[in-house]
Amino acid sequence: MPQDKQTNRRILLASRPHGAPTENNFRLEAQHVPAPKTGQVLLRTVWLSLDPYMRGRMSDAPSYAPPVGLGEVMCGGTVSVVEQSEHADYAVGDWVVSNSGWQDFSLSDGRDLFKLSGPVLKHPSHALGILGMPGFTAYMGLLDIGNPQPGETVVVAAATGAVGSLVGQIAKLKGCHVVGIAGGAEKCRYAEQVLGFDRCLDHRDDNLAQQLSRHCAEGIDVYFESVGGKVFNAVLPLMNTKGRIPVCGLIADYNSTNLPAGPDRLPLLQSAILRKRLRVQGFIINQDYGHRFDEFFRQMSQWVAEDRLVFREDVVDGLDNAPETLIGLLEGKNFGKVVVRVAGDTPA
Amino acid sequence: MPQDKQTNRRILLASRPHGAPTENNFRLEAQHVPAPKTGQVLLRTVWLSLDPYMRGRMSDAPSYAPPVGLGEVMCGGTVSVVEQSEHADYAVGDWVVSNSGWQDFSLSDGRDLFKLSGPVLKHPSHALGILGMPGFTAYMGLLDIGNPQPGETVVVAAATGAVGSLVGQIAKLKGCHVVGIAGGAEKCRYAEQVLGFDRCLDHRDDNLAQQLSRHCAEGIDVYFESVGGKVFNAVLPLMNTKGRIPVCGLIADYNSTNLPAGPDRLPLLQSAILRKRLRVQGFIINQDYGHRFDEFFRQMSQWVAEDRLVFREDVVDGLDNAPETLIGLLEGKNFGKVVVRVAGDTPA
Numbered sequence: 001m002p003q004d005k006q007t008n009r010r011i012l013l014a015s016r017p018h019g020a021p022t023e024n025n026f027r028l029e030a031q032h033v034p035a036p037k038t039g040q041v042l043l044r045t046v047w048l049s050l051d052p053y054m055r056g057r058m059s060d061a062p063s064y065a066p067p068v069g070l071g072e073v074m075c076g077g078t079v080s081v082v083e084q085s086e087h088a089d090y091a092v093g094d095w096v097v098s099n100s101g102w103q104d105f106s107l108s109d110g111r112d113l114f115k116l117s118g119p120v121l122k123h124p125s126h127a128l129g130i131l132g133m134p135g136f137t138a139y140m141g142l143l144d145i146g147n148p149q150p151g152e153t154v155v156v157a158a159a160t161g162a163v164g165s166l167v168g169q170i171a172k173l174k175g176c177h178v179v180g181i182a183g184g185a186e187k188c189r190y191a192e193q194v195l196g197f198d199r200c201l202d203h204r205d206d207n208l209a210q211q212l213s214r215h216c217a218e219g220i221d222v223y224f225e226s227v228g229g230k231v232f233n234a235v236l237p238l239m240n241t242k243g244r245i246p247v248c249g250l251i252a253d254y255n256s257t258n259l260p261a262g263p264d265r266l267p268l269l270q271s272a273i274l275r276k277r278l279r280v281q282g283f284i285i286n287q288d289y290g291h292r293f294d295e296f297f298r299q300m301s302q303w304v305a306e307d308r309l310v311f312r313e314d315v316v317d318g319l320d321n322a323p324e325t326l327i328g329l330l331e332g333k334n335f336g337k338v339v340v341r342v343a344g345d346t347p348a
Numbered sequence: 349m350p351q352d353k354q355t356n357r358r359i360l361l362a363s364r365p366h367g368a369p370t371e372n373n374f375r376l377e378a379q380h381v382p383a384p385k386t387g388q389v390l391l392r393t394v395w396l397s398l399d400p401y402m403r404g405r406m407s408d409a410p411s412y413a414p415p416v417g418l419g420e421v422m423c424g425g426t427v428s429v430v431e432q433s434e435h436a437d438y439a440v441g442d443w444v445v446s447n448s449g450w451q452d453f454s455l456s457d458g459r460d461l462f463k464l465s466g467p468v469l470k471h472p473s474h475a476l477g478i479l480g481m482p483g484f485t486a487y488m489g490l491l492d493i494g495n496p497q498p499g500e501t502v503v504v505a506a507a508t509g510a511v512g513s514l515v516g517q518i519a520k521l522k523g524c525h526v527v528g529i530a531g532g533a534e535k536c537r538y539a540e541q542v543l544g545f546d547r548c549l550d551h552r553d554d555n556l557a558q559q560l561s562r563h564c565a566e567g568i569d570v571y572f573e574s575v576g577g578k579v580f581n582a583v584l585p586l587m588n589t590k591g592r593i594p595v596c597g598l599i600a601d602y603n604s605t606n607l608p609a610g611p612d613r614l615p616l617l618q619s620a621i622l623r624k625r626l627r628v629q630g631f632i633i634n635q636d637y638g639h640r641f642d643e644f645f646r647q648m649s650q651w652v653a654e655d656r657l658v659f660r661e662d663v664v665d666g667l668d669n670a671p672e673t674l675i676g677l678l679e680g681k682n683f684g685k686v687v688v689r690v691a692g693d694t695p696a
Binding site: 062063064229232241242247249250253256258259260263264265266268270271273275278279282283288 | 410411412573576577580589590595596597598601604606607608609610611612613614615616617618619621622623624625626627628629630631632635636
């Protein structure tokens with residue numbers, strides 16, 4: 001079902017998932033397209049970003065952001081185009097990054113918009129990826145918390161994902177030995193041959209810990225954490241003294257409903273932090289680093305212009321496919337940054 | 349058995365403890381006093397510091413420092429006096445901080461010595477406490493990693509111990525709301541009435557978590573960790589977003605031989621670090637901050653001179669009592685900084 005100019009298709013949160021989300025947790029409904037009041041713009045969604053954090057917003061467990069309410073539109077970053085404007089700063093045809101969520105049309109008073117201009121307009125969906133939230137997460141988490149030094153070993157989980165692929169490449173630009181961890185031989189080959197990682201290991205291999213130990217012969221100085229679970233278990237014993245662990249996600253745990261069986265390894269982690277003098281630090285990119293967005297955008301745009309970074313998108317066509325695609329993303333079925341093409345990429 | 353000038357009593361590590369150490373893990377032996385060669389000094393121990401980290405050195409589990417070997421003298425910081433000198437920089441009668449360990453006499457080439465002068469000589473054992481390693485640990489861990497801001501809530505475990513008592517008092521100097529946790533009503537009263545903490549809670553109370561929640565009404569911004577175990581469990585749910593947890597010790601776990609029964613709460617800690625964007629950082633004072641000792645010593649000496657800090661010592665007489673005292677220290681039986689008076693306090 002393609003986008004049309006009379007109907008606003010919206011995908012709502014119908015119920016909260018217990019464990020992995022299913023399509024039944026979502027509901028599609030259609031409304032009339034709303035009209036902007038004075039000071040507002042009407043936005044039409046062209047690209048919708050799907051990201052692991054969305055699983056957290058579907059739950060009402062306490063977290064850093066309020067949950068999506070039942071019956072509300074699923075949240076999400078979009079690249080949108082201004083269709084009508086009653087706002088002095090925006091003209092029809094302007095391209096913006098917005099938080100419009102999973103719908104065709106939305107209203108905004110402009111306060112949460114970021115106007116796109118210059119080279120990014122050649123590839124607007126990049127504003128949701130390499131030049132957007134995932135790129136910003138990779139850049140700040142690695143450089144500010146991870147603080148990698150030339151010759152150090154950096155390990156990155158979800159190595160071909162939106163964030164991980166950039167973490168590894170930036171670490172290579174900084175002169176590090178980079179070992180990725182990904183799911184499956186194809187992704188691992190891609191990380192080594194296309195992204196230029198020194199090595200990429202398959203987390204489905206039974207001997208991940210052994211492999212990791214072999215390819216991190218001098219230990220691990222920075223582990224960029226986005227998955228948790230068994231990858232973390234393999235990494236922890238190899239962390240070097242004074243190692244840094246920026247934590248931007250724990251996708252392996254998002255769908256779990258209970259803590260794993262014992263023994264209780266919490267004291268083990270505490271003890272590793274003490275004995276190895278580790279710095280383990282969680283961060284949420286916009287809250288913690290919003291004030292440094294310009295610095296990121298300038299540097300990353302330059303690297304993109306110089307062709308020093310590869311960024312792979314996993315493009316899915318059609319808003320209707322968003323639920324299934326998010327479910328797959330949480331299982332690692334995507335290959336690269338997931339973006340949903342809600343409408344044609346050409347300006348209206 | 350008092351110190352005499354002919355005999356070097358040495359307390360050796362006789363065997364490695366399994367769980368809590370016992371007196372059988374130690375052995376007292378007597379030797380002749382050694383003679384210094386060219387470039388050496390002969391030191392006579394006056395004060396010996398006993399500290400929780402010593403439990404770690406009794407084990408051969410991998411740690412940040414090599415273990416004490418079986419049959420070797422137990423390690424420990426001392427305040428010592430130069431008895432004979434074949435070293436140009438030291439004269440007989442000089443007072444130094446040394447790592448002489450649990451013995452009456454030792455030789456040094458001077459490289460690990462810190463000469464005492466000025467006001468600290470009025471109270472030489474302070475060089476093992478408020479102006480030594482524990483003070484340095486409190487100062488740097490709190491100020492550099494904890495970074496407490498006026499009006500924030502700081503919680504400190506082992507609140508009347510060498511480190512904790514200073515952490516809380518420095519946090520008060522910085523304008524924080526300070527809640528201590530200690531073992532027993534007497535220590536709690538002392539923390540409130542003498543140290544000036546806003547509140548001190550008894551970790552033996554069944555309702556510690558409730559009490560802590562009540563007295564940290566605005567959550568916890570900095571938790572200075574030195575104990576782990578159930579205190580940490582009570583603290584974690586109360587940590588505020590962007591909270592900081594400097595970790596200098598985990599005394600509650602030092603004697604444990606197995607991980608606790610499940611469930612495995614390691615993912616719970618990871619998830620708290622992510623959701624609350626916590627910074628959890630281990631540190632070992634000399635390795636991490638050795639280059640900033642002068643800054644600490646200057647500021648702390650000034651606070652001492654201005655009478656702005658209280659520092660309580662738990663003085664034990666006689667080297668022979670060191671084993672029993674360390675065993676008690678690991679059980680929280682001490683009240684204040686434990687120092688062993690190996691010999692009279694007056695310069696020889």
